[in-house]
Amino acid sequence: MKLAACLSVAAALTAGAASAQDVWRTVDPANLLVIDTVHGRILVEMEPRMAPNHVERVRTLADRGFYDGVAFHRVIPDFMAQTGDPTGTGAGGSDLPDVKAEFAFRRGAADGFVAVPNAGAGLVGLMGSMPVSSQPDAQMMFTVDKQTPATGLFCPAVVGMARSGPVDSANSQFYLMTGRNDRLNGAYTPFGRVLQGMDAVRALKAGDDARDGAVQGEPDRMVRVRTAAALPEGERPAIRVMEPASPTYQASIETVRTARGPAFNVCDLMPTVEVIS
Numbered sequence: 040m041k042l043a044a045c046l047s048v049a050a051a052l053t054a055g056a057a058s059a060q061d062v063w064r065t066v067d068p069a070n071l072l073v074i075d076t077v078h079g080r081i082l083v084e085m086e087p088r089m090a091p092n093h094v095e096r097v098r099t100l101a102d103r104g105f106y107d108g109v110a111f112h113r114v115i116p117d118f119m120a121q122t123g124d125p126t127g128t129g130a131g132g133s134d135l136p137d138v139k140a141e142f143a144f145r146r147g148a149a150d151g152f153v154a155v156p157n158a159g160a161g162l163v164g165l166m167g168s169m170p171v172s173s174q175p176d177a178q179m180m181f182t183v184d185k186q187t188p189a190t191g192l193f194c195p196a197v198v199g200m201a202r203s204g205p206v207d208s209a210n211s212q213f214y215l216m217t218g219r220n221d222r223l224n225g226a227y228t229p230f231g232r233v234l235q236g237m238d239a240v241r242a243l244k245a246g247d248d249a250r251d252g253a254v255q256g257e258p259d260r261m262v263r264v265r266t267a268a269a270l271p272e273g274e275r276p277a278i279r280v281m282e283p284a285s286p287t288y289q290a291s292i293e294t295v296r297t298a299r300g301p302a303f304n305v306c307d308l309m310p311t312v313e314v315i316s
Contacts, residue, residue, distance in 0.1 A: 061285035065315070066278050068267035070094070072101060072231065073276060075262045078243065081215070081236030082278055082314075083198050084168045088150060089191050090141040090230035093200050093209065097230065098266055100133055100211055106264035114245045114259075115252035118220060121201055122261060123212035129253070132210035140206040141228045145186035148176060152189070153283040155292060158305040163192070165283040168232040168310045170194045172224070191229035193220050194306035196240075198231040215240050219306040234278055234312045277315040287311075 072083040087094040100106060105125070112129055113121040124131040146152055146166065152173060154164040163172050166189070173189035193199060193216055201212035215233055217240060233240065243259045246252035267275045281288050288311060296303045 057281070058286040061287050062282040063279045063285075063313070064282060066234070066267075066280060068275060068277070069098065070231075071267040071276065071278065072097065072264065073267055073270065074106075074236070074264050076239050076243070077259060077262065079236055079239035080276075081239050082234045082276060083215075083231045084234050084278075084280070084310075085198075085231040086167060086169050086191075086229075088146070088166075089144045089169060089171075089189075090200070090228050092138050093141055093228050093230040096135065096138050096209075096211070097200075097213065099135070101264045101266055102269040104263075104265075105133060105211065106261050108260055108262070109264075110254070110258040110260045111243050112246075112254055112258055113214075113252040114243050114254055115248075116241075116245050117218040118252075119199075119214040119216045119218070120240055120243045121212060121214040121252075123201065125211075127258065129212075132212065135210065137207055138200070138209045140202075140209070141230075142206075142225050143188055143190045145184065146171075146173060146189045147184075147186045148179060151282070151284075152176075155305050155308070157296075158303060158308075159192075163305045165305070165308065168234060168280055169229065170197070170305045170308070190225050192305065193223040193227070193229060195219060196233040196237055196309060197229050198233065199223065200228040200230060202227065217241055219304070232310065234280065234310055235314060275316075279313050279315055281311040 066084050070085045074081040085094045109125055110127045111120050111122045112127045152164055152166045170192040171189050174187040178187045179185045195216055197216045200209040202209040246254040295307050
């Protein structure tokens with residue numbers, strides 16, 4: 040699936056006037072990862088409700104300056120761009136212990152899951168910025184914690200944690216998706232989504248197909264990585280996201296559904312965002 044199809048919702052929303060009933064939320068600066076590259080700035084909303092331990096790890100390393108100057112060592116067009124290894128080999132990590140897998144999570148009624156009918160196998164939809172597969176809300180009445188199982192989906196712009204063979208081996212490396220890959224669902228931990236800067240992600244130097252995407256020669260690098268909360272107030276970006284249940288967004292979903300026909304999938308939908316500062 041081409042990324043252009045995934046951007047069609049954002050284009051449709053930008054072209055039309057927002058309804059007075061539309062609801063926007065401002066991204067928490069502690070969950071806004073600011074990645075500066077030579078190709079431009081990438082803004083990622085991290086989602087601690089889905090992967091709290093992975094979000095805390097990336098937040099900790101970013102605000103330590105661990106990621107500054109680290110290469111995008113593996114880049115496969117229409118799949119993903121991987122980074123976070125200070126050795127640039129794909130085998131390195133931080134001095135912190137590995138993080139246990141968070142392939143799935145439990146969501147409650149207050150988490151704002153918005154179902155998108157006929158957009159994939161089973162019940163799928165959006166929770167915040169993230170595409171999600173879930174069990175129905177009705178199951179919450181039968182569980183002790185009043186929640187139900189859910190799994191984040193690896194759609195374009197989703198950010199996931201890399202790992203080696205063992206499921207609990209994630210440490211510092213992560214990747215930014217540039218295409219859809221259902222094989223990763225339930226097998227890797229998604230912890231956020233790019234809200235702005237996919238042009239910069241797609242511009243990263245690609246790797247060698249014969250070497251599984253390993254970048255040869257001098258790779259592109261992350262210049263500086265911090266959470267917005269850790270940046271000086273004058274340098275701190277602010278961004279807001281339209282809630283998926285808003286009328287304008289819902290209307291645009293139907294526009295994309297019509298255009299895509301039977302191939303329509305929740306991965307065709309991107310968040311609608313505005314940079315405030």
